[in-house]
Amino acid sequence: MALAAKLPYNHPYAGGFPGLGSQPLPTDSDCLTYLAAVAAADGAGVETGVAMAVDTFFRDTKAAGVFDALKACCILCGARTITGALVPLAGDAPTAQGGWASGDYSRTDGLEGDGNALYLDSNRAGDDDPQNDCHLSVYVTQVSTLGSDQISNRISEVADGYRTISLNAQDGDTFFRCSSNNPGTIAGTPTGFLGASRNSASEFIAGHSEANETVSVASIGPASTNVRVFNRISTDSFSDAKIAFYSIGSSLGSNPADGLADLDTAVTNLITAIGEAL
């Protein structure tokens, strides 16, 4: 990574200096608004390399037609501080519950749960997204050592219509407003992008390990409980994973399989590029 890419993206010489060459700067207007909010929270702009990774994410998700589905979303890495990492890319800012500290934050890997108390309340209600028009996603950089919910508004009964992506030591489940106990199954304990999207009353798509699974199960009315990251609503199921991104919102396009694949690619590229920039 060139030294110039380490300059804050809003530094007067970030774009270049006579005799030293030039480099691209972020130009997407929504991205610039987001980066300015992160800079305000951090006290300084992120490095140009990080800013360009974010700019590319905005462009790629818009080009793929999935950007508008991100109704509550945070990039939980890249920012200089944990406060900057909780600046929302879309929707309301999450509330950091349980006693998070700056030491729980890595600029490349994201936030690390403790498996006991830490979680994020997204402040997005489960029923803010229509019954058959919804998605969730997280990007896991280190898998939880505990059976736990990574992103969830799970309450007690399947028939309550919750959404959850959970993992235990061997595998995981994706329940997505299922009317019966028939979740998507996550084989193994993958890191990387995990997501699900529903735009049909009869099935949803679960995505992980760069593959999609169609789960045929009728939908049921949505639970109203807020979606949490690193935990669920009913009996605590705290994760000690490291999570670098989450999103909540409407279905990822009219073809959720393609939408999930597009978001997977964009988020994976984002986290990889941020790691390379730092």
Place this chain on the structure above:
Amino acid sequence: MPDIDEPLPLPDNPATVAELLPHLPVPYEYARQYACVFSAELADRLVEVQAENPEQFRVTPLAMTDGRYLIRGAILSEVPGGLYGGNFARLDASRFDEIALVPWAEAVALLPQPDPEGL
């Protein structure tokens, strides 16, 4: 004579938060070794203070099986001026000697066991 800028050495086995007051904020790796353990009355007060002054970062007292409550010691790396500075300043400092510092693993062992159904 010690250098005036030299930090005070951290106590090896602090008994209460009051003992750490001259050292705050303490390093994260040091702070995370401990849990802050206190009475139900102080847990209620903490919840009250946070309700009066809601901020983005909040602590959540966890009920232990012996009737006491705990929060992560890691937050002591974020006071008096960090993520929890605002509400920390509103707490009654004269009661910090009622907040025990217990090794993290020892305190967590007194949390209720998780749902065996898990997932």
